[in-house]
Amino acid sequence: MEHQSPAPTATSDTSTLIKDTNLQGFGEDVITASMQRPVIVDFWADWCGPCKQLMPALEAAVTEAAGAVTLVKVNADQNQALCGQLQVQSLPTVLAFWQGQPVDGFQGAVPPSQIKAFIDRLIEISGGAQQSNPIDAALEQIDALYDAGEYMQVVQGCQQVLGHEPGNIGTVIRLGDALLKMGETDQAKTILTQLDPNAINDKDLKARLERLNTALELSAQAExxxxxxxxxxxxxxxxxxxxxxxxxxxxxxxxxxxxxxxxxxxxxxxxxxxxxxxxxxxxxxxxxxxxxxxxxxxxxxxxxxxxxxxx
The missing domain is CATH 1.25.40.10 (Tetratricopeptide repeat domain)
Structure with a gap:
């Protein structure tokens, strides 16, 4: 059996949805991850023509699902022991895991319509679990706290999100807004004045930042x-x-x-x-x-x- 090399690191923007793994990472990347949302595992090889046809279509369908499922790719040549454990006998083989167990799968290069139907079944099985990514879910909770007037908890939640994703503009704006509501004008000004409204594409976030900058202006006048x-x-x-x-x-x-x-x-x-x-x-x-x-x-x-x- 060939020596198993570490899984390459994904470099695309879809790295949170699509990644490579090996025998060592399979438990975390597939079994553990599938407790939250379905994980599709694609077994492939460089010499396999149908694999090269299937993979782009599979990646596109997973991306289109917007976080409802994830895709993990396994190089069969480099992970023969793993293929043996899962009884993968031909390539490409696609298996889907949910709650730590295989729940569906197929073999060969299938058309995009069948891939979509496959993913739709997984979403139905999982009840659409975690169709938004963890950052989006956290921001939804932060917005609920803001609406309830729990501004200190909003600040704490924003700080946690920024610890994982420092450049999240929406979170920075929410943080500044909550600080203003708490009367922490200087802190809010330090945070918000670093943002350029013209660099923000989301019109709602842009409008919110402009409103907060107006609030800062009025606060300065009131001083x-x-x-x-x-x-x-x-x-x-x-x-x-x-x-x-x-x-x-x-x-x-x-x-x-x-x-x-x-x-x-x-x-x-x-x-x-x-x-x-x-x-x-x-x-x-x-x-x-x-x-x-x-x-x-x-x-x-x-x-x-x-x-x-x-x-």
Missing amino acids: SAGDIEELERAIEADSTNYQARYDLALAHQAKGNLEAGADALLAIIMRDREWNEDAARKHLLKLFEVEGADSPFTLKYRRRLSSILFS
């Missing part, structure tokens, strides 16, 4: 706001002191009281819509952007703004 009581006294002394009203809006915003801030901005718009190049309305629109189009705050104050502008 220079004055004392609320002093500003209120200045307004009481002069109702046309629109700068004081604007600063009051920022001061309320800095305290997290967006409604009081919006009220101060609307008071300016009611009295002088064009003051300081429409600064009050523009600032209010930024608050709408940060809070989201469907938030109760935005819906309430957008209605009030419309009633003032169109009265």
Whole structure:
């Protein structure tokens, strides 16, 4: 029997779905991995013409399945003992494992339609287990925690994901968002300002980053706001002191009281819509952007703004 060489390392983008293995790696790559989702094992050899016809079609079908199954390739010439254990007598032979056991298989180069039917059966057997990759599954859980207001757990979850995939832009954005919600503005700014919105292809992520950058901008403005009581006294002394009203809006915003801030901005718009190049309305629109189009705050104050502008 020939000496068994280590399995080559996959270098394509599908390396998490398609890999090579040998006798030493079979337990982890196939038996253990099949406890999570079906694993297809392709036994092949360099001299086998049908193997070279089957493999590209098999790889394409596994890629198209988007994580519902994985493919492990075994060079039969280099793993004769493994072939003997699994009673592989002709090439190509394809076996499918689920929950540690062989559940289906075929021999020879079959057409793509049969490969698809084969994979569909495996997905049905497994109930579609893990059709998304672990990172996607983790992000779904993180989003659920965010919606529940569990921002500290969101931060912890994002840090774990970034430990495995440091360049995951969606995770970085989620981390920055959660830090902003927790009031950790400096940390959020350090993380988010390193990202270039123009380099992000996902339009939803790009919009989310732009919204967060707007939130950072508003936060920076609020840092220079004055004392609320002093500003209120200045307004009481002069109702046309629109700068004081604007600063009051920022001061309320800095305290997290967006409604009081919006009220101060609307008071300016009611009295002088064009003051300081429409600064009050523009600032209010930024608050709408940060809070989201469907938030109760935005819906309430957008209605009030419309009633003032169109009265």
